Amino acid sequence: GLSQERLMQRLEAHAALGAIEGGGVCRLALTDADRQGRDQLVHWMRELGLEVRVDGIGNIFGIRAGRTQAAPVMTGSHIDTVATGGRYDGIYGVMAGLEVVRWLNEHGIELARPLVVAAFSNEEGVRFQPDMMGSLVHAGGLPLQQALDTVGIDGLRCGDELARIGYAGDLPCGSLRPHAFVELHIEQGPVLEAEGACIGAVQDLQGISWQEFRFTGQSNHAGTTPMHLRRDAGYCAAAVAVFVRELARRYGGSQVATAGAVQLHPNLINVIAARATVAVDLRNTDEATLQRAEQELAAYVRQLCEAESVTVQTRRLARFEPVRFDAGLVRLIEDCAGARGHRTRRMSSGAGHDAQMMARICPAAMIFVPSAGGISHNPREHTEPADLLRGANVLLDALLTLAGQ
Amino acid sequence: GLSQERLMQRLEAHAALGAIEGGGVCRLALTDADRQGRDQLVHWMRELGLEVRVDGIGNIFGIRAGRTQAAPVMTGSHIDTVATGGRYDGIYGVMAGLEVVRWLNEHGIELARPLVVAAFSNEEGVRFQPDMMGSLVHAGGLPLQQALDTVGIDGLRCGDELARIGYAGDLPCGSLRPHAFVELHIEQGPVLEAEGACIGAVQDLQGISWQEFRFTGQSNHAGTTPMHLRRDAGYCAAAVAVFVRELARRYGGSQVATAGAVQLHPNLINVIAARATVAVDLRNTDEATLQRAEQELAAYVRQLCEAESVTVQTRRLARFEPVRFDAGLVRLIEDCAGARGHRTRRMSSGAGHDAQMMARICPAAMIFVPSAGGISHNPREHTEPADLLRGANVLLDALLTLAGQ
Ligand SMILES: NC(=O)NCCC(=O)O
Ligand SMILES: NC(=O)NCCC(=O)O
Numbered sequence: 001g002l003s004q005e006r007l008m009q010r011l012e013a014h015a016a017l018g019a020i021e022g023g024g025v026c027r028l029a030l031t032d033a034d035r036q037g038r039d040q041l042v043h044w045m046r047e048l049g050l051e052v053r054v055d056g057i058g059n060i061f062g063i064r065a066g067r068t069q070a071a072p073v074m075t076g077s078h079i080d081t082v083a084t085g086g087r088y089d090g091i092y093g094v095m096a097g098l099e100v101v102r103w104l105n106e107h108g109i110e111l112a113r114p115l116v117v118a119a120f121s122n123e124e125g126v127r128f129q130p131d132m133m134g135s136l137v138h139a140g141g142l143p144l145q146q147a148l149d150t151v152g153i154d155g156l157r158c159g160d161e162l163a164r165i166g167y168a169g170d171l172p173c174g175s176l177r178p179h180a181f182v183e184l185h186i187e188q189g190p191v192l193e194a195e196g197a198c199i200g201a202v203q204d205l206q207g208i209s210w211q212e213f214r215f216t217g218q219s220n221h222a223g224t225t226p227m228h229l230r231r232d233a234g235y236c237a238a239a240v241a242v243f244v245r246e247l248a249r250r251y252g253g254s255q256v257a258t259a260g261a262v263q264l265h266p267n268l269i270n271v272i273a274a275r276a277t278v279a280v281d282l283r284n285t286d287e288a289t290l291q292r293a294e295q296e297l298a299a300y301v302r303q304l305c306e307a308e309s310v311t312v313q314t315r316r317l318a319r320f321e322p323v324r325f326d327a328g329l330v331r332l333i334e335d336c337a338g339a340r341g342h343r344t345r346r347m348s349s350g351a352g353h354d355a356q357m358m359a360r361i362c363p364a365a366m367i368f369v370p371s372a373g374g375i376s377h378n379p380r381e382h383t384e385p386a387d388l389l390r391g392a393n394v395l396l397d398a399l400l401t402l403a404g405q
Numbered sequence: 406g407l408s409q410e411r412l413m414q415r416l417e418a419h420a421a422l423g424a425i426e427g428g429g430v431c432r433l434a435l436t437d438a439d440r441q442g443r444d445q446l447v448h449w450m451r452e453l454g455l456e457v458r459v460d461g462i463g464n465i466f467g468i469r470a471g472r473t474q475a476a477p478v479m480t481g482s483h484i485d486t487v488a489t490g491g492r493y494d495g496i497y498g499v500m501a502g503l504e505v506v507r508w509l510n511e512h513g514i515e516l517a518r519p520l521v522v523a524a525f526s527n528e529e530g531v532r533f534q535p536d537m538m539g540s541l542v543h544a545g546g547l548p549l550q551q552a553l554d555t556v557g558i559d560g561l562r563c564g565d566e567l568a569r570i571g572y573a574g575d576l577p578c579g580s581l582r583p584h585a586f587v588e589l590h591i592e593q594g595p596v597l598e599a600e601g602a603c604i605g606a607v608q609d610l611q612g613i614s615w616q617e618f619r620f621t622g623q624s625n626h627a628g629t630t631p632m633h634l635r636r637d638a639g640y641c642a643a644a645v646a647v648f649v650r651e652l653a654r655r656y657g658g659s660q661v662a663t664a665g666a667v668q669l670h671p672n673l674i675n676v677i678a679a680r681a682t683v684a685v686d687l688r689n690t691d692e693a694t695l696q697r698a699e700q701e702l703a704a705y706v707r708q709l710c711e712a713e714s715v716t717v718q719t720r721r722l723a724r725f726e727p728v729r730f731d732a733g734l735v736r737l738i739e740d741c742a743g744a745r746g747h748r749t750r751r752m753s754s755g756a757g758h759d760a761q762m763m764a765r766i767c768p769a770a771m772i773f774v775p776s777a778g779g780i781s782h783n784p785r786e787h788t789e790p791a792d793l794l795r796g797a798n799v800l801l802d803a804l805l806t807l808a809g810q
Contacts, residue, residue, distance in 0.1 A: 082675070083673060084673075125674070189626065190630075218780070220779075221755065222661065222663035222782075232663070234667065237643070238642070238647050238650075245643075248632050256627065260639060260674050260676050266488040266489045268666055268782075269615055271782045272663055274783070279674040283628050351626055374629065374630065376629060
């Protein structure tokens with residue numbers, strides 16, 4: 001099997017690029033830290049003899065030639081993080097891919113199919129929406145130009161930032177059509193740990209609905225303005241945050257709802273806010289229920305605007321239906337894990353992943369390993385090295401089977 | 406009487422210092438724009454022959470000698486604004502004071518008492534809390550050192566900013582003890598306009614309670630974290646904003662409640678906020694009711710923290726009990742307004758004012774003029790020039806009576 005020491009060495013070295021207090025990483029897509037992370041990755045890929053190609057949205061592909069010209073087997077994930085990210089989200093799947101290549105090289109194994117290790121651009125989607133942008137463009141779900149024209153939360157244009165960091169490549173987007181795609185990732189949730197399983201065979205992913213509500217009311221004096229004369233945009237943003245929380249509780253099941261980003265203007269203690277923006281993240285494994293949640297929210301916002309005499313601009317930032325992975329590939333992962341004696345669980349993913357975009361163009365599936373305490377998007381995100389190694393070895397086995405010897 | 410043209414000229418010239426889109430002013434306390442406003446004021450004071458003194462908290466006093474050494478009569482207000490301020494809030498009372506001096510000079514009138522036109526530092530309190538900081542220090546309600554050590558919403562220290570703009574003066578704070586203080590101000594609320602009155606004789610001011618709640622939860626993934634495992638600081642801030650809105654509706658009467666300033670961290674769409682700060686402004690004309698509101702809010706926050714497994718740090722940013730102005734002075738203002746044939750109304754102030762601090766050390770009262778549509782802390786804040794002139798003339802008459810000829 002693979003070497004835990006080498007895997008951890010790479011993970012630790014890479015976590016230094018964009019390191020933040022508490023042991024975490026801030027490597028927002030297309031920032032200088034992302035550039036550093038990419039440069040390191042490309043360096044390692046070249047060291048391993050991979051041919052490195054970069055496409056128009058900055059996706060990086062390290063290609064290991066196969067014995068045949070057949071469609072490649074692809075693995076990988078992303079190397080960007082949220083602002084309070086952990087050391088494993090995304091990067092783990094890419095570094096494990098490199099370790100698989102090193103193992104193959106060391107054992108002098110030539111596979112029938114080419115093997116590609118991919119790092120997709122802007123998977124997190126916190127700076128530029130939507131999330132999974134790189135793999136979405138790769139899969140043809142978002143025109144390249146539209147992706148490049150996206151404006152980030154800092155007001156900068158995606159295409160400009162990509163060019164600035166030197167990763168606007170010349171490979172036509174989507175030109176690498178894989179035979180299959182397998183992504184290894186930390187679970188980021190509490191399920192595996194709670195159930196004492198060490199490998200998750202991901203069979204489906206939740207639908208994701210991201211919307212931004214931009215309320216415009218009227219700034220006025222907090223002391224002199226009677227309650228019934230207020231047109232308080234800040235109150236509307238808060239009311240939406242509370243509404244979606246209650247909605248999620250009411251729906252139960254897989255429904256989650258988060259209002260993680262809020263901005264008020266002028267944002268002063270004694271001024272009723274003239275403008276307020278709130279971003280809402282709704283998810284459900286069931287598409288019909290997710291649509292119902294969106295409709296309820298829309299109706300609530302309409303009624304809120306009327307009651308408060310404010311206007312609203314609604315922007316859809318991301319919308320993905322639930323995705324079911326390839327049944328054969330899920331079974332393969334289960335078999336590989338089982339053959340190594342791991343307690344394995346079929347499961348859903350609460351997070352969005354690049355594999356969900358790749359599933360549009362080829363059989364795709366994912367391998368999960370446990371996240372301590374179910375904590376992610378947090379510097380304290382943690383997975384035991386032994387678990388990281390187990391997942392990487394299951395990936396190795398699955399890739400060997402898929403690429404053929 | 407005074408000249409409308411000259412009053413408006415000064416107001417317009419001064420509104421250029423920190424001008425923002427929509428005809429408003431952004432002159433946050435102790436910023437460069439505030440320095441410009443101060444320099445202009447001092448220039449005009451000197452032009453009018455006033456002796457200019459600046460105290461340790463940056464309050465500016467323009468002193469016109471009297472025939473006697475008796476305690477001075479003081480008028481004035483403030484020249485700082487909120488970030489989305491109008492053209493009249495504060496500055497009107499100071500410019501009217503200058504026009505009174507010009508009128509006295511032109512008519513060669515020597516008053517028995519000295520007359521002082523004051524501009525108090527940081528009345529708005531949006532950058533550095535509490536509001537009415539300059540007059541509060543003057544009245545002995547806040548030690549100078551504590552005021553100077555206040556850290557603003559931009560992280561800068563009040564004393565450093567005061568020194569930077571060159572207004573850390575050498576006059577000992579509170580050394581000017583007035584015989585009486587009369588402040589002329591726009592109403593900033595809808596009452597005078599709604600009732601067709603053009604002069605308000607302010608007899609009392611609401612109590613003001615400013616608190617900041619800083620919640621600490623745990624950042625986690627918006628997609629993978631089940632609702633019952635969340636420790637969402639952002640939700641807590643939103644819940645507080647919605648709670649105080651409902652509290653104000655429930656209490657009715659003069660109760661108002663605003664959550665105008667909210668910050669989330671990391672403030673990203675798919676990350677449950679680890680930290681969130683919400684500033685709450687509660688006001689009531691009745692102290693017992695205001696205390697009840699504070700207690701209800703504290704109980705709610707306790708219960709919220711327990712339910713959400715978050716911790717909270719509560720900071721009191723400002724707390725002023727309701728103030729009742731000097732009955733004789735209120736009557737004098739009514740008489741002066743009546744003598745000029747103005748429809749006058751005794752009223753409460755919803756906003757806090759420097760006169761409320763001065764009332765701690767001398768008889769104090771205020772003159773209000775109407776605010777169009779009751780709009781304030783908004784670039785669209787407006788008062789008709791004729792109304793501005795009426796108020797200034799009532800101020801002139803009251804000052805003449807108080808200072809004696
Ligand atoms: N895996 C992961 O954290 N993806 C980011 C997109 C999302 O699910 O919010
Ligand atoms: N007059 C005025 O707007 N004062 C600011 C302090 C407050 O009332 O919030």
